[in-house]
Amino acid sequence: MTESAQKSYVLVFTNPAEGKEEQFNEWYSNTHLGEVVAVQGFISALRFQLCSKQLAENQPYKYLAIYEVEYGKEEEALNKLQAAAAAFDMPDVADLDNAHSMIVRSCSSLVFSPNHS
Numbered sequence: 001m002t003e004s005a006q007k008s009y010v011l012v013f014t015n016p017a018e019g020k021e022e023q024f025n026e027w028y029s030n031t032h033l034g035e036v037v038a039v040q041g042f043i044s045a046l047r048f049q050l051c052s053k054q055l056a057e058n059q060p061y062k063y064l065a066i067y068e069v070e071y072g073k074e075e076e077a078l079n080k081l082q083a084a085a086a087a088f089d090m091p092d093v094a095d096l097d098n099a100h101s102m103i104v105r106s107c108s109s110l111v112f113s114p115n116h117s
Contacts, residue, residue, distance in 0.1 A: 006071040007106040010042075010078070013061035015095045024093040028065070035088045036067055041077025043068040061100065074103050 016024030033045040048064040069077040090096075 005106065005109050008069045008071045008074050009104050010067040010069055010074075011102050011104060012065040012067070013100040014063045014065070015061055015098060016063075017093050017095050020093040023091070024063075027089070027091055027093050028063070031089050033065065035084075036081065039077065039081050039084050041070050041073050041080055043070065060098075069103075071105065074105070078103070 014028075029047060033047065036042055037045050045065060045067045048066070050059055050062045050064075
C-alpha cells in the first residue's frame with residue numbers, strides 16, 4: 001500500500017437527544033463538523049444516517065460522522081481536538097452520554113467493484 005493510500009479516520013456514532021432530532025441535524029451538519037475540521041490534523045468530515053434496511057437488527061446508533069485525520073498523526077489530532085472541545089458550541093441536542101467513537105487506519109488498498117461503472 002502506498003503512503004498516499006494510507007488513511008486514518010475517526011468514526012463517531014451518535015443519536016439525537018429525545019425530541020431534538022431536527023435541531024441535532026442542523027447543529028451537527030452546520031456547526032459541529034466545521035468546528036472539528038478546523039482543528040489541526042483533521043482533513044474532512046462527512047455525516048451518514050442509518051438506512052432502514054440493515055444486515056443486523058437493533059442498531060444502537062442512527063447517525064455516523066466520519067472525520068479523516070492525518071495518517072500517522074491520529075494521537076496528535078485527538079489531543080488537539082480535546083483541547084479545542086471546550087470552546088465548541090455544544091447544545092443539549094445530542095445524546096452524548098451514549099455516543100461512541102473509534103479511530104481506524106486503513107490496512108489494505110481500496111478495492112473497486114468490477115461491475116460498477
